[in-house]
Amino acid sequence: MKLILELxxxxxxxxxxxxxxxxxVFEQNTQVLIAEAPSIEIINRFAYTxxxxxxxxxxxxxxxxxxxxxKDLDITSPEPFCGRVKKMADHGMDTSSGELERLIGSYVKxxxxxxSPERVFRVVIAGGTCYFGELIWExxxxxxHTRKPxxxxxxxxxxxxxxxxxxxxxxxxxLPGEWVLDPFCxxxxxxxxxxxxxxxxAGTDADHEMIAGSRKNLSAAMAGVADARYLPFxxxxxxxxxxxxxxxxxxxxxxxxLNDLYHQALTEIKRVVxxxxxxxxxxxxxxxxxxxxHCEIIGYYEQRVHKSLTRRILVIR
Numbered sequence: 001m002k003l004i005l006e007l008x009x010x011x012x013x014x015x016x017x018x019x020x021x022x023x024x025v026f027e028q029n030t031q032v033l034i035a036e037a038p039s040i041e042i043i044n045r046f047a048y049t050x051x052x053x054x055x056x057x058x059x060x061x062x063x064x065x066x067x068x069x070x071k072d073l074d075i076t077s078p079e080p081f082c083g084r085v086k087k088m089a090d091h092g093m094d095t096s097s098g099e100l101e102r103l104i105g106s107y108v109k110x111x112x113x114x115x116s117p118e119r120v121f122r123v124v125i126a127g128g129t130c131y132f133g134e135l136i137w138e139x140x141x142x143x144x145h146t147r148k149p150x151x152x153x154x155x156x157x158x159x160x161x162x163x164x165x166x167x168x169x170x171x172x173x174x175l176p177g178e179w180v181l182d183p184f185c186x187x188x189x190x191x192x193x194x195x196x197x198x199x200x201x202a203g204t205d206a207d208h209e210m211i212a213g214s215r216k217n218l219s220a221a222m223a224g225v226a227d228a229r230y231l232p233f234x235x236x237x238x239x240x241x242x243x244x245x246x247x248x249x250x251x252x253x254x255x256x257x258l259n260d261l262y263h264q265a266l267t268e269i270k271r272v273v274x275x276x277x278x279x280x281x282x283x284x285x286x287x288x289x290x291x292x293x294h295c296e297i298i299g300y301y302e303q304r305v306h307k308s309l310t311r312r313i314l315v316i317r
Contacts, residue, residue: 001040002055004133005033006086006124008048013301015048017315018170021278022046030088030126043137045197047144047166053122053133061093061128066100069132070107080113081121084135088126147192154213156187160244160282164303166193168280169242171299171315174199178239181272183228183265188214190242191221202238204228229264233272241269241279262287266294281314291316 007015009031019025019033022042027034034055037043043052059069083104085097093100104121105112120135147162149155169190174180176198182190185203191214194201204226205211214223226232245262262283273279278298281291291297291314299315 001037003035003037003043004053004055004122004124004131005035005043005046005049006051006053006122007031007033008050009088010048011301011303013299014167014171014303014313015046017299017301018046018048018167021171021173022175029129029131030090032088032124032126032131034131040137045166045170046139047163047170050139051122051135052137053124053131053135056121056132056134058132059130061091061125061130063095063099063103066095066130067103067107069130070103073132075108075121077108077110077119079118080111080116081108081119082112082114082117083108083121083123085123085125088124090127091125092128093125093130149187149189152187152217154187154216156210156213158247159187159189162189162193165189165242166197168282168313169194169197169199169240171313172240172242172278172280174240174242179237181231181233181238181241182243183226183231183241183269184243184246185214185223186210186244188217188221188223190244191223192218194242195220202233204231229261229268231268231272235271236274238272239274239277241273241281243280244282247284259290262290263293266291270294276317278315278317281316283312283314284309286312288314 019035023035023037025033025035057069057073059065083101085100122133122135124131144162149159178199180194180199180201182203185191185205188203191201191203203214203223206227208225211223211225214221288297295316298317301313303311305311
């Protein structure tokens with residue numbers, strides 16, 4: 001199924017990378033991807049995709065080309081329909097969105113219904129190109145809101161929000177049935193999100209309170225107290241590690257400080273993860289010089305959280 005994906009603009013790279021790790025992508029533009037999906041259900045796993053449309057066509061971002069595309073497509077809709085247009089920052093289209101929507105209503109044969117359409121033909125304009133498709137999916141943020149850390153039975157400050165955790169799991173390429181390990185699992189956010197997309201989730205933490213909290217937040221959690229420097233898993237037994245490494249504030253630090261902990265944890269992650277698989281690590285400082293000693297760095301991204309915290313996201317192999 002060929003899809004047009006409209007992405008969030010909350011980060012320049014993360015929305016793109018979480019899709020690319022799971023689906024083949026044939027074209028990329030500003031907040032737009034053309035991807036191939038086996039079914040629409042797989043789109044539900046993406047945290048930073050706003051909408052998905054079945055691919056119908058593309059044209060240059062000018063009125064004449066748009067009209068010609070609609071003529072060539074010669075679409076007839078038995079169901080009431082409407083047209084919707086979204087322009088990205090670099091759209092390059094002089095014609096107004098309202099006029100483009102009226103053109104869709106004029107050239108698509110059938111009954112137009114703005115208030116209660118059964119079909120929505122959606123145009124996303126980015127980088128001088130019009131992407132034309134039929135809307136089949138939109139992101140529902142309410143489940144992520146329900147899973148906010150403050151809404152869980154056990155809460156600890158400083159943890160990531162569910163949408164970001166979901167995106168990181170996607171960036172690892174984790175598939176249903178695979179094992180995802182968080183060796184610094186804290187309150188269990190990674191375990192929750194990995195489980196929701198059908199992965200087998202395991203978590204360890206050096207803090208007994210965090211493990212007890214993880215079990216409260218996810219009763220079926222496979223979580224236990226363990227030192228991340230000496231993980232209780234056989235070599236090559238884990239498909240992906242996804243983890244927010246401790247920052248040294250309000251957390252239990254084991255070993256001889258953060259650098260020692262990171263060094264030994266990376267050694268263990270390399271040992272337990274299957275060769276060639278991707279993992280995703282988050283830190284508050286740039287640990288690439290250290291990570292280079294243990295693995296290949298596939299991607300590096302920064303996300304500013306607030307004045308005193310910028311997340312450094314590493315995708316490693």
